[in-house]
Amino acid sequence: MFRDKAPWWAYVVIFLTSLGAVAPLAWLFLLSLDPNQGIASGSGVYSLKNYASVLFESMMAQYFINTTVVALFTVFCTLTCATLGAYAASRYRFRGRETIMIVLLLASMTPVIAVLVPLYAMAAKLQLLNTYSILVIVFTAWQLPGTLWLIRSFMNSIPPELEEAALVDGCSRAGAFFRIVLPQLAPGLVAAGLIVFVYVWNEFIIAVSLAAQQDMRLVSVGLYFYLSDFGVEWGKIAAGAIISVIPPAMLFLFLQRQLIHGLSAGAVK
Amino acid sequence: MATVEIRAVKKAYGATPVIHGVDVGIADGEFVVLVGPSGCGKSTLLRMIAGLEDISGGEIRIGDRVINNVPPKDRDIAMVFQNYALYPHMTVAENMGFSLKLHKAPKAEIDARVRAAAEILSLSHLLDRFPRQLSGGQRQRVAMGRAIVRDPQVFLFDEPLSNLDAKLRVQMRAEIKELHQRLRTTTVYVTHDQIEAMTMADKIVVMQDGIVEQIGAPLDLYDKPANQFVAGFIGSPSMNFIEGRVRLDGTPRFETADGIALPVSPPAGVADGQPAVYGVRPEHMQIDPDGVAATVLVTEPTGAEILVVTKIGEHEVNCLFRERLSFSPGETIRIAPQRHLVHLFDAQTGKAL
Ligand SMILES: Nc1ncnc2c1ncn2[C@@H]1O[C@H](COP(=O)(O)OP(=O)(O)OP(=O)(O)O)[C@@H](O)[C@H]1O
Ligand SMILES: [Mg+2]
Numbered sequence: 001m002f003r004d005k006a007p008w009w010a011y012v013v014i015f016l017t018s019l020g021a022v023a024p025l026a027w028l029f030l031l032s033l034d035p036n037q038g039i040a041s042g043s044g045v046y047s048l049k050n051y052a053s054v055l056f057e058s059m060m061a062q063y064f065i066n067t068t069v070v071a072l073f074t075v076f077c078t079l080t081c082a083t084l085g086a087y088a089a090s091r092y093r094f095r096g097r098e099t100i101m102i103v104l105l106l107a108s109m110t111p112v113i114a115v116l117v118p119l120y121a122m123a124a125k126l127q128l129l130n131t132y133s134i135l136v137i138v139f140t141a142w143q144l145p146g147t148l149w150l151i152r153s154f155m156n157s158i159p160p161e162l163e164e165a166a167l168v169d170g171c172s173r174a175g176a177f178f179r180i181v182l183p184q185l186a187p188g189l190v191a192a193g194l195i196v197f198v199y200v201w202n203e204f205i206i207a208v209s210l211a212a213q214q215d216m217r218l219v220s221v222g223l224y225f226y227l228s229d230f231g232v233e234w235g236k237i238a239a240g241a242i243i244s245v246i247p248p249a250m251l252f253l254f255l256q257r258q259l260i261h262g263l264s265a266g267a268v269k
Numbered sequence: 270m271a272t273v274e275i276r277a278v279k280k281a282y283g284a285t286p287v288i289h290g291v292d293v294g295i296a297d298g299e300f301v302v303l304v305g306p307s308g309c310g311k312s313t314l315l316r317m318i319a320g321l322e323d324i325s326g327g328e329i330r331i332g333d334r335v336i337n338n339v340p341p342k343d344r345d346i347a348m349v350f351q352n353y354a355l356y357p358h359m360t361v362a363e364n365m366g367f368s369l370k371l372h373k374a375p376k377a378e379i380d381a382r383v384r385a386a387a388e389i390l391s392l393s394h395l396l397d398r399f400p401r402q403l404s405g406g407q408r409q410r411v412a413m414g415r416a417i418v419r420d421p422q423v424f425l426f427d428e429p430l431s432n433l434d435a436k437l438r439v440q441m442r443a444e445i446k447e448l449h450q451r452l453r454t455t456t457v458y459v460t461h462d463q464i465e466a467m468t469m470a471d472k473i474v475v476m477q478d479g480i481v482e483q484i485g486a487p488l489d490l491y492d493k494p495a496n497q498f499v500a501g502f503i504g505s506p507s508m509n510f511i512e513g514r515v516r517l518d519g520t521p522r523f524e525t526a527d528g529i530a531l532p533v534s535p536p537a538g539v540a541d542g543q544p545a546v547y548g549v550r551p552e553h554m555q556i557d558p559d560g561v562a563a564t565v566l567v568t569e570p571t572g573a574e575i576l577v578v579t580k581i582g583e584h585e586v587n588c589l590f591r592e593r594l595s596f597s598p599g600e601t602i603r604i605a606p607q608r609h610l611v612h613l614f615d616a617q618t619g620k621a622l
């Protein structure tokens with residue numbers, strides 16, 4: 001690995017990159033503390049008024065609950081289906097296995113806009129508009145191909161001999177999966193789960209199309225409607241945005257170790 | 270402990286046959302080595318005994334039970350894999366006790382048996398470590414430990430030593446053999462290394478391209494190879510082969526196309542002028558003033574013995590001498606095979622004559 005001290009310009013590059021990433025957030029944060037309206041009013045007055053107003057005077061709290069519920073169910077459904085699919089795609093040989101995997105990958109490259117109208121029509125027909133279910137179903141379907149690919153590559157890095165040893169030691173096929181494969185897969189599942197969670201948290205187009213009714217909105221949709229519902233109240237929008245960043249950021253912090261472990265698994269042996 | 274009977278076993282992957290009907294009988298407590306070049310189907314056969322591959326034809330019995338359709342967990346076998354396949358998230362003790370735990374043995378018994386096995390393999394101080402904290406040789410021992418705590422009917426080994434360095438391999442070879450002498454568990458051991466096969470086996474099964482070429486005790490295979498393949502495979506450095514004809518007019522001899530005559534005592538039934546392959550092991554060549562002229566190409570002294578690569582006419586012949594001889598390349602020496610240790614093979618079929 002690189003044992004030498006990094007050259008000075010490496011620090012400059014890293015500093016500038018970080019600045020680029022952090023500056024808008026910092027600006028957003030300052031804005032959220034400004035109780036007066038208007039961007040860059042520079043009044044020098046700071047308060048948490050905007051936060052209080054977002055949390056207690058709007059439906060933001062409800063949107064948080066909505067998003068959390070939808071995200072958790074989506075993560076659960078996606079990981080379950082993807083893990084089972086990945087197991088089959090990794091451990092069993094069958095006709096057209098690679099073709100199916102490629103088709104899945106291609107399917108996941110379809111732009112959302114292209115399927116929005118049919119999705120809306122189907123959801124309407126099934127009377128599922130403005131429900132948690134439709135969001136979970138569509139998000140799961142949308143995330144499944146990528147997650148399946150990701151988990152399959154984790155699965156491929158687990159030697160099949162581990163399972164075979166477990167079979168000989170006295171496990172059934174399912175037993176070998178749960179006792180041996182799943183523990184090896186855990187970091188990969190954490191990584192995949194986080195990716196799906198953050199996707200749901202950031203998703204806007206599908207959410208606004210299928211669940212725009214006031215009490216069913218997700219956080220991203222709620223923030224958007226702030227603009228129209230309250231006029232341009234930058235301070236409150238900024239406060240809402242900052243709050244909405246917190247849950248995924250916390251998750252990343254807590255799961256950081258597993259995440260890095262998972263994303264780099266099999267890269268170095 | 271149990272016998273293992275392999276009867277007319279076949280294996281095909283889809284339409285591709287890889288094992289074409291193999292019969293092997295393994296006695297109770299016997300140490301049998303399956304040996305053969307890469308891709309000959311040794312691992313496949315072993316995995317069929319383990320239940321990790323379906324059996325396409327024939328049957329396999331362990332004891333007097335046909336196990337073709339018995340799942341691996343109910344076969345009462347233990348297997349050591351080439352890459353050890355230790356469970357990374359379990360400690361050494363947990364790895365070794367895993368199968369007892371699955372079979373619902375009481376905790377005290379698991380503990381006692383793991384300890385006893387660890388004692389035998391000198392692993393006692395490593396019981397709390399994880400596999401990633403062990404050296405290759407230690408992992409290998411844990412894999413063996415996992416097999417012996419079970420006290421199974423049959424041990425299966427698939428090239429368990431091939432990831433170790435040469436010195437450790439020799440040491441583990443002796444340890445496995447000693448372990449077998451102590452436990453007397455029926456063992457099937459796969460390797461492509463004929464020295465491992467010769468040193469460890471009670472009985473060797475030589476395979477090639479999915480068929481059994483010969484089954485026998487190590488020294489039987491060395492002394493009486495059934496065909497040219499076995500003759501070339503068993504023994505190191507391997508046997509010299511020279512093509513030519515058997516002549517019975519006058520002194521029986523073997524004549525090559527370029528007119529070199531080699532001594533032979535042809536078995537009954539060999540006709541004058543019959544084309545054949547002459548086989549002689551390097552260690553059965555001697556310095557002999559009445560022998561044929563050979564040009565020295567290369568000498569490789571190892572201290573205990575010296576390997577001399579020579580050329581007799583157009584034929585390259587390896588000779589292994591125990592004497593301290595020194596030759597220089599280009600020198601002409603006179604050598605002769607020990608007549609009674611020469612093998613003859615049919616030129617077409619390769620069968621021993
Ligand atoms: N899943 C499979 N599908 C098709 N052919 C296979 C499969 N597994 C093995 N084979 C073929 O079966 C033959 C025997 O393989 P096997 O692994 O038993 O060889 P081996 O004798 O153990 O060789 P090695 O010493 O290299 O381990 C090989 O020709 C191999 O290509
Ligand atoms: Mg093999």
